[in-house]
Amino acid sequence: MSNNPFLWLIAIPLISTPVIYLIGRVFGPGEESSKPCPSQYITLAALLATWIPYILSVSEVLANGSIEYSSQSIAFRIDGLSLLLAGLVLALATLVALFSGAYLAGEKEQEKYYALLVALVGIIAGLGMTNDLFNLWVWFEAMSISTYFLVAFYRKQPRSLEAGIKYLVQSAIGSAMILLAIGLVLASTGSLNLDLIRQVSTKSPMLLIAGALFILGFGVKSALVPMHTWLPDAHSVAPSGISAMLSGVIIEAGLIAMLRALSALSLMASEWGIILMAFGAANMLFGNLMALSQTQVKRLLAFSSLSQMGYVFIGLGLGIYANVINGVRGGLFHILTHGMMKGLAFLAAGSLLYALHIAAGDHMPLTKSDICGAARRYPLPALALSVAVLGLGCIPPLAGFWSKWQIFLAGFETQQVWIIALIVFAGLNSLLSFGYYAPLVIAVYRREPSELVQNGHPLSFGIQAPLLLLSVAIIVIGLWPNLFTWLTKPAAAGLMTAFGG
Amino acid sequence: MLFALLSASAIFSAIQAIRSKRLIEAAIYLAGVSTMVALIFYLLGAHEVAVIELSVGAGLVTVLFVFAISLAGDEPISFLPNFPKPLAFIFALIPVTIIGLQLFSLTGVSMPFIESSFNEILWQERGPDVLVQVVLIFCGVLGMLGILSTTDVSTKKKSGLPIANPPNSAKSIDHIEAKENQ
Amino acid sequence: MNPSSINILAACVLALFGVAIYGLLVTRNLIKIMIVLQILVKAAVLGLVVAGKMNGQINLSQSIAVTVIVADTVVVIVGLALAIQARQVIGTLDADALSKFRED
Numbered sequence: 155m156s157n158n159p160f161l162w163l164i165a166i167p168l169i170s171t172p173v174i175y176l177i178g179r180v181f182g183p184g185e186e187s188s189k190p191c192p193s194q195y196i197t198l199a200a201l202l203a204t205w206i207p208y209i210l211s212v213s214e215v216l217a218n219g220s221i222e223y224s225s226q227s228i229a230f231r232i233d234g235l236s237l238l239l240a241g242l243v244l245a246l247a248t249l250v251a252l253f254s255g256a257y258l259a260g261e262k263e264q265e266k267y268y269a270l271l272v273a274l275v276g277i278i279a280g281l282g283m284t285n286d287l288f289n290l291w292v293w294f295e296a297m298s299i300s301t302y303f304l305v306a307f308y309r310k311q312p313r314s315l316e317a318g319i320k321y322l323v324q325s326a327i328g329s330a331m332i333l334l335a336i337g338l339v340l341a342s343t344g345s346l347n348l349d350l351i352r353q354v355s356t357k358s359p360m361l362l363i364a365g366a367l368f369i370l371g372f373g374v375k376s377a378l379v380p381m382h383t384w385l386p387d388a389h390s391v392a393p394s395g396i397s398a399m400l401s402g403v404i405i406e407a408g409l410i411a412m413l414r415a416l417s418a419l420s421l422m423a424s425e426w427g428i429i430l431m432a433f434g435a436a437n438m439l440f441g442n443l444m445a446l447s448q449t450q451v452k453r454l455l456a457f458s459s460l461s462q463m464g465y466v467f468i469g470l471g472l473g474i475y476a477n478v479i480n481g482v483r484g485g486l487f488h489i490l491t492h493g494m495m496k497g498l499a500f501l502a503a504g505s506l507l508y509a510l511h512i513a514a515g516d517h518m519p520l521t522k523s524d525i526c527g528a529a530r531r532y533p534l535p536a537l538a539l540s541v542a543v544l545g546l547g548c549i550p551p552l553a554g555f556w557s558k559w560q561i562f563l564a565g566f567e568t569q570q571v572w573i574i575a576l577i578v579f580a581g582l583n584s585l586l587s588f589g590y591y592a593p594l595v596i597a598v599y600r601r602e603p604s605e606l607v608q609n610g611h612p613l614s615f616g617i618q619a620p621l622l623l624l625s626v627a628i629i630v631i632g633l634w635p636n637l638f639t640w641l642t643k644p645a646a647a648g649l650m651t652a653f654g655g
Numbered sequence: 656m657l658f659a660l661l662s663a664s665a666i667f668s669a670i671q672a673i674r675s676k677r678l679i680e681a682a683i684y685l686a687g688v689s690t691m692v693a694l695i696f697y698l699l700g701a702h703e704v705a706v707i708e709l710s711v712g713a714g715l716v717t718v719l720f721v722f723a724i725s726l727a728g729d730e731p732i733s734f735l736p737n738f739p740k741p742l743a744f745i746f747a748l749i750p751v752t753i754i755g756l757q758l759f760s761l762t763g764v765s766m767p768f769i770e771s772s773f774n775e776i777l778w779q780e781r782g783p784d785v786l787v788q789v790v791l792i793f794c795g796v797l798g799m800l801g802i803l804s805t806t807d808v809s810t811k812k813k814s815g816l817p818i819a820n821p822p823n824s825a826k827s828i829d830h831i832e833a834k835e836n837q
Numbered sequence: 838m839n840p841s842s843i844n845i846l847a848a849c850v851l852a853l854f855g856v857a858i859y860g861l862l863v864t865r866n867l868i869k870i871m872i873v874l875q876i877l878v879k880a881a882v883l884g885l886v887v888a889g890k891m892n893g894q895i896n897l898s899q900s901i902a903v904t905v906i907v908a909d910t911v912v913v914i915v916g917l918a919l920a921i922q923a924r925q926v927i928g929t930l931d932a933d934a935l936s937k938f939r940e941d
Binding site: 292310312313315336337340387 | 861
């Protein structure tokens with residue numbers, strides 16, 4: 155155990171998956187009861203147990219730099235980036251497991267929900283650690299497959315079936331494109347190990363096409379703008395805990411898988427940087443414009459994910475293009491803060507959705523007019539939603555401000571006119587985003603309570619506790635923005651080395 | 656020449672699969688594509704994967720499709736595409752030409768070692784792939800069971816509008832059960 | 838392995854890829870979408886095996902092709918399950934009828 159703690163980081167969730175399923179199946183609540191499912195407790199226990207190997211891995215990586223491990227010909231490398239991804243998924247999954255207990259009470263197939271949630275933690279942890287191109291694809295595909303059911307969880311609702319099918323078809327096209335790109339790389343370099351590819355690759359048009367296919371294929375999962383159409387549907391109809399996971403972790407995991415694959419073709423790093431920045435600008439503008447016209451809260455948050463990913467693309471892109479490490483650090487820091495803020499926003503919206511609609515047994519979407527005056531009856535969810543959207547909107551003392559600030563500063567550091575113009579464009583987009591974040595806060599605090607709010611269902615402790623924890627975390631990061639430097643610094647350094655910086 | 660013939664028949668089957676108006680025909684043409692691809696694999700010396708492609712791709716997947724079609728019903732496909740066909744053609748042609756123009760520069764890299772056998776590579780050198788694959792299959796099976804599950808009536812739904820009453824909905828067993836349980 | 842047959846096979850991979858993209862754009866039946874997805878994956882698997890053959894690494898490409906075939910069969914199973922469920926809930930396999938339920 156002390157030798158390879160990171161193996162346990164993958165193994166504990168994956169081994170506990172079948173256990174959770176079987177126990178939920180055998181000892182689960184009967185057909186008619188709405189008692190909580192025992193799977194939830196085992197899920198929480200398994201996730202808490204996974205923190206132990208995580209902390210051990212962190213201490214080992216911080217002491218020795220990255221850990222290399224190879225199982226036969228497949229290499230694994232545990233660096234800052236792997237830890238960032240694993241930490242984010244572990245933290246969000248723990249909170250989501252806590253949140254889901256009351257949220258899903260009375261639904262069937264809960265044991266499968268929890269089993270797949272835990273499997274997702276192990277799979278994403280593995281995705282961040284592999285250093286082999288094809289192994290990366292297998293983890294990536296496993297990640298997609300385990301989320302199909304979670305997206306279509308309410309399987310009698312036409313809307314969630316539609317979202318599930320769209321998600322499945324687009325992901326499958328994306329993964330076929332990645333396979334084609336792997337074929338091209340294998341044909342031109344004869345290797346699948348990312349380090350070996352980096353050594354032998356040349357600047358050939360074949361590899362340029364392979365990289366473009368990597369961007370398209372992984373871009374489906376990380377919601378680059380023309381390939382984003384699955385995202386608003388999937389994020390808005392999935393159970394709210396899963397929306398938080400999708401928006402907070404899965405699209406980021408797709409991005410990190412893309413960066414790993416592209417880093418093997420690092421001779422063309424400046425091209426990749428420019429492409430990422432172009433997609434970033436498109437994502438920001440399109441996400442903001444679409445979010446402005448939404449009336450459903452969860453759809454609005456989904457479109458805002460598009461625009462927030464735009465900042466990440468710009469930060470990483472300019473860092474890779476102009477060799478500015480602060481850009482990469484800002485991008486990775488924004489992945490972290492966006493995961494927390496968007497996770498919190500979806501959980502807070504989800505708790506209101508539960509109180510106003512799901513507890514009453516209907517599956518109507520939560521609209522902006524439903525949440526009017528929610529602060530009177532639901533002070534904590536209202537506060538959490540406000541903290542989350544104000545953080546996303548870049549208000550200074552909250553976490554989101556610092557990560558965007560770091561990206562903006564890195565942009566000015568390059569001293570190139572068009573990058574500075576891009577940063578100004580990003581800043582203007584931040585102002586534009588207030589056009590949809592501010593009305594949410596105003597609706598929650600200033601308006602008279604709507605009829606739905608007055609007749610709402612009370613919220614249990616399990617739903618409210620994750621909201622409190624995440625809100626506190628966002629405010630604390632806002633006050634001490636250097637709190638996660640220990641994680642983003644080695645992660646950015648590792649990524650820059652991979653891209654030949 | 657044999658490769659050209661097999662490739663041509665694979666492409667022909669693929670086009671037929673897309674053009675055919677009945678699902679069952681499309682599924683059988685898909686099996687045809689699989690068989691041609693499996694033959695190409697065999698001629699390339701990839702014997703093991705040829706067998707697997709033939710048994711899984713042409714066999715199991717076809718059975719799955721036939722099973723699904725018999726469950727969902729093979730209505731003749733009458734809906735017109737809402738994406739204009741010529742535009743779709745252009746969309747498909749662009750990436751093919753871009754990549755195709757580069758293809759003739761493809762030359763392999765000769766690797767300086769003798770490769771180990773298929774079994775060694777699959778089970779030992781790429782063992783982690785197989786382990787992740789087991790996880791993947793397990794997740795897929797859980798997902799399928801969950802999606803097709805029939806025990807669905809949520810005990811939470813007391814107010815009597817569990818489904819957003821879709822028009823012309825099928826009289827499936829689930830619906831009848833749902834009504835009885837209320 | 839002479840270069841011309843490699844070129845023929847690479848062209849075959851591309852052609853299957855193009856046919857599948859065209860098919861995905863014009864198909865509306867949910868089960869048929871899954872059939873077209875399978876054609877797309879066949880193209881990718883063929884591409885992998887040909888790529889391995891070019892470098893004399895046929896066994897490496899075989900073992901990854903096996904993994905791909907299995908993984909994509911699982912995807913098809915889940916996709917067909919979704920299609921059958923959609924047929925039971927809305928009574929048709931038309932993808933457009935399904936997307937009418939999205940109110941935005």
